[in-house]
Amino acid sequence: MKIGILGSGLMGGKLGTIFARAGHDVVFSYARSDRKLKRLAREAGKMARAGSPAEAAGESDTLLLAVHWSRIEDVLKKAGDLAGKIIVSCSLPMNAGDTGLVIGHHSSGAEALAKKVRKARVVSAFNTVPSEVLFGVFEGRRRVAKPSLVYCGDDPESKKIAARLIRGAGFAPVDLGPLRMARYTEPFALLVARIAYEGKGGPALAYRFERFGKRGRR
Numbered sequence: 001m002k003i004g005i006l007g008s009g010l011m012g013g014k015l016g017t018i019f020a021r022a023g024h025d026v027v028f029s030y031a032r033s034d035r036k037l038k039r040l041a042r043e044a045g046k047m048a049r050a051g052s053p054a055e056a057a058g059e060s061d062t063l064l065l066a067v068h069w070s071r072i073e074d075v076l077k078k079a080g081d082l083a084g085k086i087i088v089s090c091s092l093p094m095n096a097g098d099t100g101l102v103i104g105h106h107s108s109g110a111e112a113l114a115k116k117v118r119k120a121r122v123v124s125a126f127n128t129v130p131s132e133v134l135f136g137v138f139e140g141r142r143r144v145a146k147p148s149l150v151y152c153g154d155d156p157e158s159k160k161i162a163a164r165l166i167r168g169a170g171f172a173p174v175d176l177g178p179l180r181m182a183r184y185t186e187p188f189a190l191l192v193a194r195i196a197y198e199g200k201g202g203p204a205l206a207y208r209f210e211r212f213g214k215r216g217r218r
């Protein structure tokens with residue numbers, strides 16, 4: 001697949017690297033420095049390169065959206081026409097201080113995003129896992145028992161693509177159903193993040209919690 005990364009930070013940087021190492025064509029875009037994008041591309045291997053959001057979007061069928069909620073409008077504007085594109089979003093609708101969700105209960109960030117880019121096909125995925133464990137899961141991807149990772153969306157074809165990416169990253173994809181299920185996964189993702197960054201156990205504990213404590217199943 002040709003995959004454009006919109007937001008090359010903790011999530012976008014790691015997932016883009018994993019996708020490139022799994023054999024997909026990857027364009028890293030949207031960081032505060034071009035040098036960082038080039039370094040990421042170099043480290044991710046020959047399938048990766050750095051580009052602008054417009055290049056990442058123009059040359060890819062699938063996009064990973066991995067920016068802070070406050071940057072969504074900006075990155076979408078820079079990406080240009082997204083009609084027909086699959087957007088796999090791990091972005092959570094967090095407030096500026098990252099203390100809470102700005103959308104919840106009756107809607108979700110994923111649904112708000114789908115309204116902003118009506119002609120794109122949005123899948124919510126990868127947001128319930130702390131970025132720190134992604135490489136470890138990818139490295140263990142050949143194990144029989146894989147940690148599960150939930151996703152949801154309204155378009156069957158884009159969900160198949162998201163499931164393929166989730167599987168390729170080393171997880172067992174679990175289809176939760178329509179995009180509105182993100183109303184439940186987003187607060188859950190916030191809880192996982194709280195455990196990861198505020199609790200004593202850190203990302204490993206959050207990851208174990210996300211997997212409902214099935215420590216033996218790696």
Ligand SMILES: NC(=O)c1ccc[n+]([C@@H]2O[C@H](COP(=O)([O-])OP(=O)(O)OC[C@H]3O[C@@H](n4cnc5c(N)ncnc54)[C@H](OP(=O)(O)O)[C@@H]3O)[C@@H](O)[C@H]2O)c1
Binds near residue numbers: 036132
């Ligand atoms: N981190 C996690 O474990 C985790 C887990 C689940 C969900 N999420 C969600 O995933 C999304 C991304 O999180 P993250 O932790 O990957 O965030 P992050 O590390 O801050 O990455 C965001 C990216 O956006 C870029 N960016 C920010 N402002 C910019 C600007 N003005 N111009 C150009 N680029 C700009 C950053 O550039 P720089 O690289 O230069 O900083 C970075 O590459 C968020 O919505 C978050 O809630 C994160």
